[in-house]
Amino acid sequence: MINKKTTLATLTVCGVLALSGCTLNQMVKKSKEQKVAVTPNPLEVHADQVKFTAEATLPVKMLKKKTTYTGNIAYKYGDKKTDVGSIQFNAADYPNAKKESPVKSQEFNFPYQEDMRRGELTFTGTAAKGKKSKVSPELAIAQGIITTSRLAQDAVPVVYAETGYNPDPEYKPTYVAFYFDQGKSALKTSEVRSKRGKFLDAFIADKNVTKTVTVTGTHSPEGTERKNKFLSDDRAKQIEKFYRQKMKQYDYKSQADSVEFVLKPVFEDWTVLKDSVNSSTILQQEQKDQVLSIVDGGGEWEEKEKQLEKLAFWKTLFKQVYPKLRNANTEILTLVEKKTDAEMSAISKRIVEGKDTVGALSEAELAWSATLTPIVEEKQAIYAVAVKNYDSWQAHNDYAATQLEMAKKSSDPAKKAQLADDAITHLETAKTKQETAEVYSNLATAYTIKGDKQKAADAITKAQSLTGNDQVTKAINATKGVQQIRAAQYSEAAATLSQAGDDASVLYNKALAQLLAGQNDAAVATLNDAAAKDASNGDIYYLMAVANARAKKEADVFTNLQKAVQNKSSLREKAVDDLEFAAYKDSEGFKNSLK
Template sequence: MMQVKKSMGRLLPVALLLTLANTGCTLSRMVKQAKKQEITVQPNPLAASGEQVEFEMKATLPKKMLKDDYRYKIDVMYEAEGQKREHVGALNFDAGEYLYEDGKPTITKQLSFPYTPQKNRGVLLIQGTAIDKQKKERVKYTAEEQVAVGLNTTPLLMVRNNEFGYLPDTYKATAEGPATLAFFFDENQYTTKSYLGENLPVLDQYIMDNVEQQSITITGSQAPDEKGTDLAAKRAKALTDYYRSKLKALDYSNKKVDIKTSVIPHSWDALLEKVGKSALPKEQKQEVTALLQGPGTDKEKQQALQKTQAYDYIEQYIYPAMRYANVEIDYNRSRKSDYELYLLAKGIAAETVSADRLTEEELQYAATLTPLLAERRQLYEAAVKTTDKWPAYYNLGKVYTEMAHKDYRPKAKQALLAKAITNLNYASFRNPTAEVNYALASAHHLRGDKLEALQFYNYAIKLGGSEEMLHRIFSDKAALEIEIGQYDDAIESLTYSGDSYQTNMNLGLSYLLKENYEGAIRYYEKALELKPEDALAHYSLAIVGARQQNEGRMTIHLRRAIRQDRSFMEKALSDLEFSSYRGKPALLEATLR
């Protein structure tokens, strides 16, 4: 027995050594096989898009490289010149994380990292790691490999606005006109609803107001494509019934309430008015006007309208805004002096003065009397707390947006924009207009919330508004679509954005990114007609020249861009668009003169 034990004791170290040797051999074989892995990156060079650099990486391993009890991963890093290396992500070849393509383990993954100008020149690196699952400290690494260069910043050359102001001051010494609340309905429906875009909570506040009397007018409307001819009347009646029922439950002042209802009779005039104020191209407006003012029955006109180029726009953006009922409530108020208003508002904000000393409009107006953002924020916060009305939320959202513009700290800026979005959301719930939702879309856009911004741009367009407002919305919506690589969608949006500098610049960029250089030149030159000697337009045309290998165009426009804005000289020297000209006379001549 002792002999057997001695023999086993001698064998154990040998077995351990064999196991370790086998582990080392397996890891080494995996690393050796990894030299045949296939890595593709799209786009390459990497391109900045808004606040992010987004790309797709596909990794395919050799057949039978993966082993039981072992795992393999690929770390992805970006190293900018003069900057600390940044870990972007990893592709983990674990069970359930990869698929087989032609019998080879494959992962396709979307990756991104934050953009800053300091990262304009750099390389994307990968490094594979083979790991023993049982003893995780046993690893072997592949050599680092460069798989892409960066960054192409041309997609950032779009023109954005995203500016929205405070609400115009409507506080007047004379009696104020009626307050109007809009209620929108689903197609062919007349029941009230309390979710996004409705004003029922605001209407409840009017019902509870302690006043002697209220004069209310409720007007119903419907879109031409809706079934039945009595929907407008049913919508007006639904709101009348709601008001009466809530009045019994919420009103304790026994005020006198006079409610009148009316409907907008069916005619094509309302549609023509909205088409006239829409962002449709002039020729499409003329086509719709000629059709609706021409001969034929309503049914024939509706059928003909569906065949026009403008119908998709009308169905998506105009008809939803015609399915509504308006509630008008008439109040009278008097005005206090600016100094008195300011002192009372400060007292309300500090909770040393009763909130009922000022009306909603008086408190809102008092906030405009101070230029200090911190103080203005306090007054609008007091207005939110005491009135719960949409103008207070909207203006508070504007204050937070202004504060974000002035803050240089990325995290603080994001936090301020988040607060702006919260308040603009509340404003949107209470007052669903194109202006409010454009502000909300812009705040999301500034924060980098691309999907949310796109949703609110579309919602703002559907609500309708002035032609100037719709042009602004479509222009910034197109800028966002360029950021996310939807160039065809951007071009379509720019069809409805008017003939502005921003429109032509972004059309030029869209065609440039689609490699339609003649189209890009056409629109950049139109932008220069509107804004002569614009540095960005000339710089963009220089990029077109570089891509076309047209040294003359590149040199002339780059020289003009730098003449107007010296910062473009430094940008050109690091821009990948001019990499093939680096060190050559054409680029030196353009940048040094």
Template sequence: MPFALNRLTGSFLIFLLLSITFSTGCTFTRMVKKAEKEQKLTVTPEVLMVRGNQVPFEIEAQLPQNLLKKNYNYNIRVFYKAAQGVEQHVGSLPFEFGNYNFVGGKPTIKTSFSFPYTPSKIQGQLMAQGVVTNPKGRKKFTKATLLAPGIRTTPHMIQVVHAPSYVADQAKAQVPDYLKFTIYFDEGLATLRKGLGTNFQQLDEFILSNQKTKRIDILATQSPNTDEYKTRNLAMRRAVALEQYIKKKIDTETYANTLSSIKFEKKVITNSWSAFLGRIQNSALPEEQIQQILDIVNGPGSFSEKENQLQELPSYEYIDMYVYPVLRYAEVTVDYVPTPRKDYEIYLLAKKIMQNRANADALSADDMQYAATLTPLLAEKKKIYESAVENYMSWQALNNLGIVYFEQAQKELNPKIKKNLLENAILNLQYAAHRNPTAQQFYNLAVAHHQNGNVLEAMHSYDYAIKQGGAIALLQNIFTDKAALELKLGQYDDAVRSISFAGSGYAAQFNKALLYFLKENYEGASELAVKLLQEFPEDASTHYLLAVIGARTQQESLMAEHLQKAVALQPTLAGKAIEDLEFVNYHKSQAFSSALKK
């Protein structure tokens, strides 16, 4: 009897175990099949688009009712599969307690994702795959689902000016009888600083060059904002600090000049809006904003009252960032005796110095710089500039050597060599900008950083170039390239502000149209692009952008018309259009095919 009972009990346990296993297996399989059949995945946008160096998107995942079972986990993994089959994990949507809401009685999750963009990913696929995990930790996977095909790259159509320049050639007959050095100060202070944005290096180099000096004038001023003009004797304290520095330098480190042989004079400008108005009228602000400022400054009221009124203007952020900082300065004017030489003497001596057959002091830094302009050979210019930098470290030679490297980089196809040339350009341009902090010098540096992908350094240099002030055409170029960088980074709101100061040049207007497009103002983008074509009718990029706008707005005739013109002007755009997902809905249309024919 016990034996029969044991057999009965054993059979029951086996049956129970098989039942549990079968039930578990059925639950596992049913969850996978139900998820594959009934889960709903929605991605926004339907076709991915790059923003900056990332590809952002949003997924909403909704599961069927009663899919989730106790002790079973359900997770959706999101990955991007590039054209070469390489998979990159992007993120996951875990349906865990507290991590989802019920919408219409169904578990729902909405999450934002992004992944780094590289050109190799353009033709890939955004995929999703469900993962069911049972109580024992075993996993089963649903079939992978296509969420979005590839990446749109229209935001990368950005146009730039990128026009760094050499220091202008200076013939000996035009060598000035005096030099100017502008020394900047921090807000409310008369303390000398030798960091970024000062001319101390250049001033020191001149003093140590021992050129005969007759007179040194120091004109010190202050910005008209409240903290500056209320600081007692601020401008005079700046002038005195600078005079003491120069006298000590001459007295202890030079031999050609003495303090008794040089006449010093100090002047200050206080409680004056003149320099401020000069900067404003030579700024990139729109005419109506300039007029608002002029009305306040030229109107009634005290300094503080006018400053308070300025703070209420929409242009005050520009004033505070780009105008006030460069009004806190002292200007040193040096009257000296230049020593010009004949061109052939300068050129021959420069070659001897370059070949180590003459001492570096046989020529001044200015003469060595001038010597490089006497040869048409780029390789020889580079050697002369290198020699000038090695022997004199003048900002002119540093700048021009940097521009030589930059120009070589533009012609280089090998990415590693190009990067190395740009890094050499940056090194020299950085030294030049810190020795001669002007808008052009910092713009040169910004462009080199921009092309080398040094985003923060480029943005910093663009900002500093704007603060220096300068010709309106130069400032507009700077704002145009700054806006282009902000567009590239996906900082569209910042780009809007910069473009408002960028003028009406080609790159500025194209980028403005592109910005309207990226903000989905297709009508405004189209109007700007059509206006741009009136001035530049042969511009393939603008025709291509209009073709994309036509595709986005489902205007097939607009798409076909401008795509045909773009391809006719630049045949390589045919290949781009075939791969461009902006035209994915038209790839089989007759209009699209006809537009690609030459």
């Protein structure tokens, strides 16, 4: 009896297991009808992440009672595989699975590695009931990976400090004042023979290159002065006459014709009196306040004049302040004498060679002389002199800038890194002397060259917080724009790079940002501008081919690919594997464009 019961129980379990196995077999067989849609397809990398949405749809009647179906997603590339995640269907969650297809959508992402460029996303289903399971055949659900976002090129702008030198013509003012007797406009002999008169005589005799002579004639407020409304004008004319006589005396000839005389007669204007009262050392503050109260108060000129005459200290005002108002102030603008660019270049060369003292040029002139040579090594030698003799933040910044220029051109990784390190040393010194946008912008470039993205980003953030000139602002934006592209902030990057100047490299990165932001037409227009500035840049044409591929302009794809590989042969191999051109890779036009 016991044996019969045991046998019956065993048969029951075996039957259940057989039924379970049959159910799983049916599910796996039915899974051939499953659909898995991936968006985007092909996969794309953005900000070093591959993100996608997978939507799995199971066929009706596939999901059986008390079962689960798990779709395991992986990315396979070469002989490697990265498990990405899974989508799980639980029969209890889909009570209408006999009549309606179970559907589930889920977002996934995985970090991108350089060797993942070509591969495929796979979906492997596992049907399970209790402890039993059965695996469905592997299904390829998407190709990978489009890497266009990684085409951004490092922005490594180099910023030199302002030299402080102005190469344009500059004029310096010289001031001379002549005083007149009350109610008179005749220039007194005593004035001509005074120190002021002799100074002006000697000044004119030196034949300084003069742009303008501005003479402002004034009068004091009392009646005898005010009633002659032409007095101020006449006084100004007297100085002009004197000046012209002296130019004739000293044989200015045609040079005199280039001197412009500007006469400014001042009539019934209290400004000169107010200025004189405020600067007076004779009047007490209370007296000054009384004068200013009358002048700034209401009433006509004559009323104010009479009120001033009633002041207890009127005689002091009349004898000590008023005479200084009866004058003609002369401002002479003369050309500042400067060394020519050729002279400064020659002198700085002698300084570098030790054949002249550093004092032969000012610091500003020395810095300016460095801008006159296109040879980086010559610039560096000049800035080395500036570092040694002036030790200013500008000198250290500019010396570092030349090291960065050399690092950019070097093809030796070790030398490139060493130059960047040396530049950082000088920039850190410059930073301790004065924190400037120029210094931090160059630090960002140095760290970019070294591959330290975080320090480069920190330096740019700091540079943005400081005030810089237009050149610095463009450099900061060029670097920041690339950082935004790599952070998948494409619209922001396009806007930033629009404020970074119009160098070919800037325009290239701007076009990439526009393309990735979905602004295809704008990207093509920007690339055309970039090609106009650098017609031999293969990367520009390659990106243009990508933009045309997205716009389905086949002929333009082939034309630009041909230009790309003609200018940069390494792009040939890249194009063959680039999924941007998947729709064209089997065509004769595509093959011919890569020959």
